Amino acid sequence: MSRTPVIHEEDCIFCGACAEVCPGVFVLNESLGWAMVMHPEGASEEKIQEAIDICPVHCIDWE
Ligand code: SF4
Numbered sequence: 001m002s003r004t005p006v007i008h009e010e011d012c013i014f015c016g017a018c019a020e021v022c023p024g025v026f027v028l029n030e031s032l033g034w035a036m037v038m039h040p041e042g043a044s045e046e047k048i049q050e051a052i053d054i055c056p057v058h059c060i061d062w063e
Contacts, residue, residue, distance in 0.1 A: 003062045005048050009034040011059035018060060021051040 005025065007018075012034035018026040019035060024042030026035050043051075052060045 003045060004040040005037050005052065006061055006063045007035055007037055008059040008061070009036070011057050013057055015056060017054045017056065018051040021054055022047050026051060 007026075009032070014028065014033055014035065016028055016035075019028050022043040025037060025039055025048060027038040028034075029036050052058075052062070
């Protein structure tokens, strides 16, 4: 995979949508209060793009 998703955590509202779409990539960090990229290659680029598109505050980007 050539691209890696990154989360701008200061904008994350902890809604959980990204982790629902790609549970193998995004994890909700309960103690920090934002989502994190745990396994950048845990889903296809198409599936990760779906998570990027569904994020309500658009805080996930490709690096
Ligand atoms: S979809 Fe966006 S706002 Fe929701 S938990 Fe994931 S990164 Fe945060």
